[in-house]
Amino acid sequence: MHARFHTAFAALPENLSSALEPFLRHDDFPAMLTAADVAQVKQATGLDDDALAFALLPLAAACSVTPISHFHVGAIARGTSGNLYFGANMEFAGAPMQQTVHAEQSAVTHAWLRGETRLASITVNYTPCGHCRQFMNELTSGTELDIHLPDRDVATLGDYLPHSFGPKDLDITTLLMDKVDHGYQLDNADALTLLALDACNQSHAPYSKSYSGVALETHSGKQFAGRYAENAAFNPSLPPLQAALILLNMSGEDCLKVRRAVLVENTGALLTQDDATRATLKAIGCEEVKTVTC
């Protein structure tokens, strides 16, 4: 089992820990459960969907990387497929605060990067901040997304974000998690660059049309790609490096062990992720960075 789960796992009720053990046993547990896994765990424990998501929160929070706050936020996103995706907050010492990833962003992006196209609900151990409410207002689920919090009745994102500002205000109809393909191509690119290109092609940037993707290779040789996720209010946008780091972290790899990175952006775009990506990569100890335009 990955060391980060030891403490939280040991504190789970016995029937839940034995039902989860076959999944968590492996070091490369992907921090998600498929709908079939969920059905199996529910049957073994008698927990319903809601109770199971709450019971999993300590495991999700155990994935947080928080050198600044030491405050562990966990989130569980449920896709309409029935799959559950873990999320946790991530902080980067040596980089600006703006590079921080919230647990809700992590769970949402995790689901999106694994191919989910719509969320039914999100369960979090703390109330989502304003920034996260705005981030989630970009999603295909719109204001219908159910938010589950400890000691509160379930409520929708619409309840938590009245009088909201969102994509519709800017006449945007393609939402975050909608499947898109911007169709850019590159000749003679290596595998890591092609992974970043694919992420760029699936990025959500309807406001700036500045598409981007980042692919990371760890010291252990694993590769992870993240897509840029723009937001109608601009500032809550999630950069592509953060998305890649979310997937890397959820997959059990160490953010401080990135060996090389590729950023792919479209040529002539209004925005660039280049400087910010390099600065944050430098802060986490990766200086082999290539930027490619498509």
Ligand SMILES: O=c1ccn([C@H]2C[C@H](O)[C@@H](CO)O2)c(=O)[nH]1
């Ligand atoms: O909605 C929230 C609010 C805060 N945090 C994280 C961000 C930072 O890492 C830490 C302190 O704010 O908690 C979240 O993950 N979600």
Ligand SMILES: [Zn+2]
């Ligand atoms: Zn937040």
